[in-house]
Amino acid sequence: MKKIHLLLSALLLIVFVACGDDENEYKIGGKGGATPVDTDPRQTVGPDEAKVNVEFPALKGGDSEVIVHRCILNSKTGEEGINYSLEWDHQKKATRWVCYKMYYSINVSNWSRSNWANGDPWEYDPNVPQQEQQATYSELSGTNPPLPNSTYYQKGHILPSADRLGSKEANGQTYYMTNIYPQVPNLNEEIWLQMEDQVRKWSNKCDTMYVCKGGTIDKESNILGYTKGGHIVPKYFYMALLSKKDDKFKAMAFWIEHKDPTSWPAIKNYAITIKQLESNTGIDFFCNLPDDIEKEVENVSQSQMLNEWGLN
Numbered sequence: 001m002k003k004i005h006l007l008l009s010a011l012l013l014i015v016f017v018a019c020g021d022d023e024n025e026y027k028i029g030g031k032g033g034a035t036p037v038d039t040d041p042r043q044t045v046g047p048d049e050a051k052v053n054v055e056f057p058a059l060k061g062g063d064s065e066v067i068v069h070r071c072i073l074n075s076k077t078g079e080e081g082i083n084y085s086l087e088w089d090h091q092k093k094a095t096r097w098v099c100y101k102m103y104y105s106i107n108v109s110n111w112s113r114s115n116w117a118n119g120d121p122w123e124y125d126p127n128v129p130q131q132e133q134q135a136t137y138s139e140l141s142g143t144n145p146p147l148p149n150s151t152y153y154q155k156g157h158i159l160p161s162a163d164r165l166g167s168k169e170a171n172g173q174t175y176y177m178t179n180i181y182p183q184v185p186n187l188n189e190e191i192w193l194q195m196e197d198q199v200r201k202w203s204n205k206c207d208t209m210y211v212c213k214g215g216t217i218d219k220e221s222n223i224l225g226y227t228k229g230g231h232i233v234p235k236y237f238y239m240a241l242l243s244k245k246d247d248k249f250k251a252m253a254f255w256i257e258h259k260d261p262t263s264w265p266a267i268k269n270y271a272i273t274i275k276q277l278e279s280n281t282g283i284d285f286f287c288n289l290p291d292d293i294e295k296e297v298e299n300v301s302q303s304q305m306l307n308e309w310g311l312n
Contacts, residue, residue: 054242055099055210056085058284060218063091067127067178075110075167083170084159086178088125089217093132094232095178097214097283098158102203109165122155125178134177135231153227156183158213160196181215182233184260191264195239195254198267202243202309210242212285215258224258234258240277240285242297250308251286251297253277268311274298 059066068085072078084100113120124133140155158179164170173179183192203209215234216222224235239254255277256270274285275298286294306312 053082054286054288055101055212056288057097057099057212057240058287059087060089060096060283062089064089064096067125069127069173069176071169071173072167073106073164073170074108076108077105079105079166083164083173084179086158088128088178090129090132092217092232093134094217095134095158095181095214096217097212098179099210099212100159100163102163102200102209102211103207106166106170107163107200107203111165111168111171113161113165113171115168120161121172121175122177122180123172123175125176128178134180135182135227136229137177139227139229139231140180140182152185153182153233154185154188155180156188156192158215159211162196163200181237182227182231183237184258186260186262186264187237187256187258191256191267191270192237194264195256195267195270199239199241202241206243206245208244210244210286212240214238214281216281218282236280238277238281240274242286242289249289249293249297250305251300252305252309253285255280268306271302271306271309271311273300273302273305 056066064087066085067088069083070081071083073081073083082100084098086098087096088094089096122137124130128134137155140153155177157174158181159174161171161174164174199209199211214237215232216236216238217232217234222235224233226233235258237256237258240251241253242249242251251274253272253274253276254267254270255272272280277283278285278298286297289297300308303312
């Protein structure tokens with residue numbers, strides 16, 4: 001147990017790794033009382049350790065902080081660690097991104113969604129002040145028509161419930177409302193689900209899959225609208241993916257407009273490079289990679305990327 005606690009302490013330090021050659025100041029939550037971390041973590045962690053948390057993008061800044069959710073990840077082995085992390089914007093009252101890892105011991109199934117006795121355990125994130133809570137359950141429960149061809153917004157997971165079946169606690173944390181965006185049904189149940197299924201398949205073929213996902217909440221042109229409670233509805237959703245197998249890295253992204261058509265093209269039609277996603281969002285992804293690797297995986301051509309990921 002002592003070793004586990006030491007490992008968790010080391011992981012917390014890794015979260016503070018600076019991006020590339022520039023210092024990246026993270027505020028680690030929560031409850032609105034976090035203070036900036038002004039030490040340079042590059043003096044306290046080695047380059048190999050830094051790779052552990054390369055799923056973290058650069059913090060957007062402003063009135064934001066990072067909330068880290070930890071728990072037992074595998075109830076059979078007792079493995080503990082970071083379940084997922086997110087950037088919460090206190091002013092916008094919205095999640096900018098959610099990041100997490102997928103790998104063998106965390107991809108196991110020791111729990112089932114059907115095991116919840118009273119249905120899905122929706123809950124407000126305990127790390128967010130009550131006065132700035134996330135979208136309410138009623139706003140996303142079938143009574144709030146968003147678009148002409150849709151009847152309501154659904155509670156759209158960012159870290160999918162199906163990606164955290166290693167323990168009851170890990171699965172339960174995916175139902176925090178900070179991990180939920182308003183999504184129209186035909187996106188949530190169709191193309192977004194297809195993308196999530198494909199990411200799971202890819203994650204089973206590599207050593208580690210680093211994932212950062214979210215919806216656009218910053219530019220007004222990238223906001224679809226607002227719920228009846230005044231919460232942001234993103235106009236676009238995205239996934240940034242980094243696969244590591246042995247010493248090889250490859251990266252790609254999905255970028256999709258939030259709409260509710262009668263049918264969707266194949267997921268490859270929404271595949272873009274990380275460099276393009278950074279241009280679309282203004283977020284620096286996978287910045288904790290060594291600079292040479294980051295440059296290599298970000299600057300592949302579209303055709304090379306599709307070929308590497310088997311999407312041609």
